């Protein structure tokens with residue numbers, strides 16, 4: 012794929028910002044009955060006025076900082092006009108460069124890890140806009156042009172949205188996917204979004220092959236689809252070029268069910284958005300105080316985490332496996348301060364606990380799926396000290412912990428087998444030959460007897476050293492059994 | 500003034516000389532007598548409700564728990580949201596509209612003990628200067644029923660003029676409080692931009708408009724202003740300032756400390772008779788010790804086109820939401836698609852002046868024209884603001900409120916340019932965001948005419964004190 016150029020426009024909802032952008036309604040509307048997460052402001056009713064809410068504003072500035080952006084002096088909102096059934100004011104409050112507007116990010120070089128090659132790559136971010144999401148509409152037969160009914164749910168209307176626009180720096184579908192995943196992860200780390208929520212982000216992609224016209228693909232709903240859609244589109248354009256044709260500049264729609272891009276049925280008319288600064292929203296200066304509050308949201312970033320874990324001597328795959336889940340990463344970092352064997356810790360969290368959760372259809376991205384650090388620290392220490400074989404942790408402990416992360420540590424560790432004096436005595440009585448060999452100084456016999464005791468207990472979690480001592484002591488007590496046997 | 504000022508009524512109610520219920524009954528009687536010919540109210544509360552509220556005010560007054568507007572009757576312009584009465588902005592588009600939230604100013608009125616009488620007529624969406632452009636028919640001027648009361652807050656001004664309320668709220672985008680005050684012989688204040696919350700005001704041109712107080716005396720206006728002014732967390736453009744005015748302790752300005760500037764640009768096009776009345780008022784003030792200075796602020800000649808360009812741009816944007824989905828008016832026949840619904844709703848439910856301003860607003864914002872019109876207008880606006888800030892630091896800027904006394908019905912609305920020219924003196928204060936007070940300065944051909952004072956940003960107190968001085972000089976406002 013020589014000469015492939017890809018630029019992305021990624022719309023990410025700030026689902027974790029707490030409120031909508033300009034009113035107190037919730038930023039995460041999922042699971043609510045239609046039109047129950049609304050108020051006069053987000054319904055766009057006349058006289059209701061937008062007031063920038065601290066949660067979304069701080070999250071947006073934090074995002075801009077975390078991605079390495081140049082910040083503007085103020086957040087300036089602009090009205091962008093277009094008539095659409097799910098847009099209650101028939102204009103969207105967004106940001107715009109020009110007409111006295113400014114986006115929340117004036118440009119950045121964003122570094123991301125490509126877990127295919129384990130290389131760090133970079134992409135130029137042209138700008139990031141903070142804007143309001145529209146509502147959602149449903150049509151009957153004939154779609155927007157002919158349907159006799161339109162049903163609109165305004166629960167989403169006004170939810171804060173970041174529009175991240177990159178330069179056409181991405182070189183392939185896999186690269187584009189890695190970039191989107193790393194971007195979403197960064198925003199998840201700063202508590203701005205939960206990318207796993209349905210509809211939390213959408214991607215539009217611009218693709219050109221061999222210096223030809225660029226084609227825009229709209230409406231890609233997952234990172235996997237980003238890769239699929241781009242693969243398809245590059246193949247389509249390559250075929251046209253190979254057949255001696257010319258790629259037309261157009262906008263296409265990604266049909267994920269059929270796995271193809273298709274031209275949009277209606278050519279968009281010359282875009283005329285009548286931009287002008289929203290008079291209800293005076294420029295909101297990005298003061299030192301505001302920056303401070305935004306910065307306090309950036310406690311951890313995926314790059315730091317990944318580098319710390321690999322710095323502990325943990326392999327890249329396992330380190331990345333942990334980094335991909337902010338709660339798991341935080342758990343690792345807390346626990347790693349208290350244990351020496353970081354590799355075991357990493358394996359426990361990044362491979363086996365994650366695997367056990369996956370078996371249950373859970374993900375370590377949700378903090379409530381994870382055990383408290385104390386539990387993890389204790390387990391790793393038990394392994395370090397040889398009290399507990401790692402296999403027992405993996406096979407017996409982690410599945411229980413995945414079921415219920417709050418399980419107390421005592422009920423997790425396999426019970427120490429009750430190796431009592433009488434049990435030892437019973438075994439020795441049975442294994443009289445080995446006993447006598449032992450008393451005659453044969454070391455091998457001792458190992459055999461330890462094995463016999465363990466077999467009897469039937470548990471993995473016994474301490475062989477302790478059993479050894481008990482056997483030696485008991486053997487001397489019942490020495491006469493051998494003497495009797497020899498004399499008889 | 501034929502009727503007592505709200506301030507006097509308030510004093511009489513507190514002293515027990517006036518029974519609020521008796522007073523309310525008188526007001527209701529005037530409403531019954533005048534409404535048929537004036538048509539100032541679009542909706543009225545039921546008489547028994549108003550009298551019931553007044554009865555409760557009596558108890559508070561007797562127990563010494565009277566709030567600032569206890570027992571006073573206040574009319575509210577129909578573009579200000581009220582819970583109990585529909586808010587239509589005099590448009591067919593919003594016929595019967597009751598969205599279930601209330602403007603901040605109305606909440607403040609109720610908290611101050613005011614009794615709301617009803618909603619007053621206006622030009623549709625406040626687009627007009629005569630109150631002839633209401634979808635529900637024009638309001639007539641009680642001073643002369645053949646004439647307009649001015650607009651767009653003509654209903655509020657007319658109600659005050661015939662005694663159908665003690666106080667009223669208007670809104671002023673380019674003179675909509677002051678011009679009606681001038682035409683009806685009442686007083687109106689366009690506050691500093693950001694002094695009064697716009698939450699609940701149906702927007703016409705957000706960056707220009709303010710809700711403001713209207714009354715029959717300067718102290719009435721100060722009283723109502725003191726109740727509605729102040730920061731509102733629901734309006735990001737309100738100023739974080741408290742203590743705007745104290746109507747109780749407001750004294751007339753000492754004329755010797757008064758400096759008045761009259762920009763000649765604001766007198767061009769003014770009727771000679773109005774200019775003469777203005778000059779003689781200034782002469783009287785000079786005699787009592789004020790300094791009057793003629794000045795030139797050439798950029799004010801650009802004020803009217805800059806104002807209409809910005810107002811229409813914002814209007815086109817604000818009125819985009821009326822598409823037939825969330826608002827009451829629907830096309831006469833069932834549309835076949837959403838696009839048709841939008842088109843037909845807007846065609847059928849907006850009046851022609853509203854449509855004219857939307858079309859012009861879209862034009863001035865369009866790619867290729869935005870620089871030439873909208874951005875050029877915002878540049879002129881900045882120059883005007885700077886010039887007016889500089890001027891009002893030195894002096895109170897004065898002019899007649901309008902170029903003429905109240906025109907006859909039909910005289911101006913035929914020609915939009917003639918209609919817009921009525922605002923030539925008033926738009927400057929809106930472009931600059933500074934306060935402006937209009938009060939009567941006498942009569943011309945038997946019709947009231949007003950003078951307007953413009954002060955520095957947040958200079959309401961000075962303007963109101965000047966207003967008290969002028970009332971003294973002219974012998975008004977004693978009632």
Ligand SMILES: [Zn+2]
Pocket residue numbers: 031034035036048049050051052053054169
């Ligand atoms: Zn809301």
